[in-house]
Amino acid sequence: MLSIAALQAVVTATLFDGEPSNAELDAIEQEMPLILAEVDLLDAQIMTLDRPVTVLDERRIRRARNRVLAARRDLSNRAAVVTAPSGVA
Numbered sequence: 001m002l003s004i005a006a007l008q009a010v011v012t013a014t015l016f017d018g019e020p021s022n023a024e025l026d027a028i029e030q031e032m033p034l035i036l037a038e039v040d041l042l043d044a045q046i047m048t049l050d051r052p053v054t055v056l057d058e059r060r061i062r063r064a065r066n067r068v069l070a071a072r073r074d075l076s077n078r079a080a081v082v083t084a085p086s087g088v089a
Helices: 005-011 022-046 055-083
Strands: none
Touching: 022 055
8 A cells, every 4th residue: 555645745845824925915906896896786686685676776786786897897997908018008
């Protein structure tokens, strides 16, 4: 029977401390407006789960969806500007 002790060093060669890297934190910060807009949409949808939807609820959900779409658009446009070759944007 083969021992896996020799292979353990290869598998656990890189230490993982459980914390996000600086690059991951920067990416999260750039996406934060979209995350917050999605949370607002989710809150608006959750409020309508246990009761009939009113006109105000429809308006609240529509506005939250529009904020999500606007945040996605802004994030996509920002990513396109960053990845565009120099002189194109």
